Amino acid sequence: MARAAGVSQATVSLVMGEKWRGRVSEPTAEAVRSAARELGYRPNLAARNLRLGRTRTALLVVPALTNDFFARVYTGAARAAAEHGVGVVLYPSPEGIGPAPDPFASARDTLDGVIASSMAADALTDIREGGLPLVMLDSDPERPEAAATVNLDIADGMRQVARHLLALGHRHVAHIAADIDSWTFRVRAHALAETLGQGEGTVLRTEPAALDVSAGHRAAERALTGPGPRPTALICDGDVLAAGACKAARRLGLRVPDDVSVTGFDDLPLATALEPELTTVRLPAEAVGEAGLRALVSFLEGRPSATEVLPVELIPRASSAAVAAP
Known part of the structure; x- marks a missing residue:
């Protein structure tokens, strides 16, 4: 691949490892990506994750799947996850917004982080045992447990x-x-x-x-x-x-x-x-899921993000009207 792109093996490593920004120019990075596409190159994610100590997997916890809002949050998170090479496991808490038990033998060994939509941080104590980073969606921005918070206005x-x-x-x-x-x-x-x-x-x-x-x-x-x-x-x-x-x-x-x-x-x-x-x-439920996943990835890459607040919009329809005259 280095020969095809006309660069060094070190440059290929930087680009394919997503560590090229600030060290390799954009045209050079694109030349490496183009060579990878032409050669049909696919990184060995298992080997890379083992080397980095990462699972490239996030857990999205929601209170229920019966509400379309949470389904759309997952859709947005999954879309952003695909762009970052991350997998998302959807976990509807058996207790709604109450304490959520760890769905794995050890979440710490299985996950890189947790994204929680409309859940209290203390409801996730069991899942986060061992210090997994937590991104809160539609939740109290003042809670210190969260690595990042994404809220709707x-x-x-x-x-x-x-x-x-x-x-x-x-x-x-x-x-x-x-x-x-x-x-x-x-x-x-x-x-x-x-x-x-x-x-x-x-x-x-x-x-x-x-x-x-x-x-x-x-x-x-x-x-x-x-x-x-x-x-x-x-x-x-x-x-x-x-x-x-x-x-x-x-x-x-x-x-x-x-x-x-x-x-x-x-x-x-x-x-x-x-x-x-x-x-x-x-x-904008899908935008919330996307922003939550991006915030988790940023934190894992050493780029903590501040609280993000997304705007909402009143949609007037026929169910509201002026008060009728007495």
């Missing part, structure tokens, strides 16, 4: 929802809140209360619910039939909860959005399957 997403509804004249609002003690849902609740508090005469009621359609239905029904003025808008912590809220409104003889507006969070395929289509917050 969840607070801004909820602020966008609140401002959207305030602009439509809504002042009696119910929050159908995910009954899960995690950073992302605490941030949503705080941002919602803070933003709605800026509207004159705004009343906010909170109804907790497990993250499923039936629980969303029951929570929305409580909000719509409870004492006091009926909410004109239901703000849901997820599209699945919003689907339940729409169902509750229909069963109470209410029209969405004429009688009550409903918003979600996630922009799952479900959002456009509902009728009317759901106003929700679009989360």
Whole structure:
């Protein structure tokens, strides 16, 4: 290969070992890569990993596979992993966001690092025994255990929802809140209360619910039939909860959005399957997975990265409208 590219064996070693930057010019590196393609060269990854003490394998831990968001996080991580020659093992925690047992005889001997989406760092103690580097996604950026954190701008997403509804004249609002003690849902609740508090005469009621359609239905029904003025808008912590809220409104003889507006969070395929289509917050899940994998690779290569925050976007659809005149 060195002869074909017209370079030294040392240069080939640097380029194929991805250590050429700052030591070999880009044209020379491309000449080596081109020679490798023409000669059909494939590096012996097993030998290289043994020499480097690396497995080139990352574990992606998620609370569940029933939510499309986590499937898209995996898709993004796998795409970035392929670019870096890394394998990704997907592990849905048996306890949801609770303590996740080590799925291997020894994670330390099997993995280079762990990427965790929407999990608490202390839920991963068993897996990380031995000091495996940890990249947290959609998690508390203040936790010192994480080598890097990649977050969505969840607070801004909820602020966008609140401002959207305030602009439509809504002042009696119910929050159908995910009954899960995690950073992302605490941030949503705080941002919602803070933003709605800026509207004159705004009343906010909170109804907790497990993250499923039936629980969303029951929570929305409580909000719509409870004492006091009926909410004109239901703000849901997820599209699945919003689907339940729409169902509750229909069963109470209410029209969405004429009688009550409903918003979600996630922009799952479900959002456009509902009728009317759901106003929700679009989360770039694949970009989160890609950024998480890149952050882990950077850390392993001695280039620690700071917390990265990805923007989110409100997608207004037909499930939200101005408050009807009394």
